[in-house]
Amino acid sequence: MCTGKCSKFIGISLYPLALLSIVCNIFLFFPDLQTIYSQQEAEGLYRLADEIKYMGGIVGGGILVLIPAIHIHSTGRQGCCANRCGMFLSVIFAAAGVAGALYSGIIAVVGLIRGPVCSVEDGTWSRPFLNSTTSYLGDSDLWNICKEPENIVEFHIGLFSALLVAACLELLLCGIQVLNGLFGCICGSCSHKEVA
Numbered sequence: 001m002c003t004g005k006c007s008k009f010i011g012i013s014l015y016p017l018a019l020l021s022i023v024c025n026i027f028l029f030f031p032d033l034q035t036i037y038s039q040q041e042a043e044g045l046y047r048l049a050d051e052i053k054y055m056g057g058i059v060g061g062g063i064l065v066l067i068p069a070i071h072i073h074s075t076g077r078q079g080c081c082a083n084r085c086g087m088f089l090s091v092i093f094a095a096a097g098v099a100g101a102l103y104s105g106i107i108a109v110v111g112l113i114r115g116p117v118c119s120v121e122d123g124t125w126s127r128p129f130l131n132s133t134t135s136y137l138g139d140s141d142l143w144n145i146c147k148e149p150e151n152i153v154e155f156h157i158g159l160f161s162a163l164l165v166a167a168c169l170e171l172l173l174c175g176i177q178v179l180n181g182l183f184g185c186i187c188g189s190c191s192h193k194e195v196a
Contacts (some may be wrong), residue, residue: 007184010069011071014170014174017173018069021060021104023115025061029048032149032150051110060105064099065104072177084184087184090180101167101170101171104163105164108164116153129187
């Protein structure tokens with residue numbers, strides 16, 4: 001396969017993943033689809049998990065993947081296939097995408113492990129699953145500890161899981177582009193013209 005075509009496919013595939021990461025991270029700021037939780041602070045603890053404020057999905061899986069996706073996609077344009085300089089630059093951009101995907105993935109894993117911030121039965125806000133000896137991820141009976149926001153555990157797990165899946169796919173695609181770009185930079189590509 002032509003390295004330019006591969007670059008075009010990778011670039012196009014990265015767009016929806018970057019968009020998904022950005023949207024998921026934005027939704028995490030609004031548990032129960034309400035803005036009050038992102039504005040209030042209780043007992044010195046924000047009512048949002050710290051991992052949301054690190055914006056792994058917006059910065060890492062979003063911007064740091066979207067910018068390389070644009071360059072990687074343009075490297076695959078007609079006539080750019082054997083452009084060794086463009087392929088070399090795509091390696092650098094893809095490496096930035098790898099870094100962004102790693103950042104997003106690590107933040108998502110930490111967010112899943114530590115659990116959401118929620119109001120427990122006595123009305124205090126905390127991270128009830130943080131120091132738990134058993135994982136809340138596999139035991140839905142523990143989820144009833146959180147009283148407010150409604151369904152916060154499902155919301156938290158769903159969006160951080162989506163961020164993690166998107167980050168893994170971005171990491172895979174950007175890693176493939178690093179290899180593809182190196183191959184295209186060293187060997188060139190597509191020495192024959194395609195028949196229309």
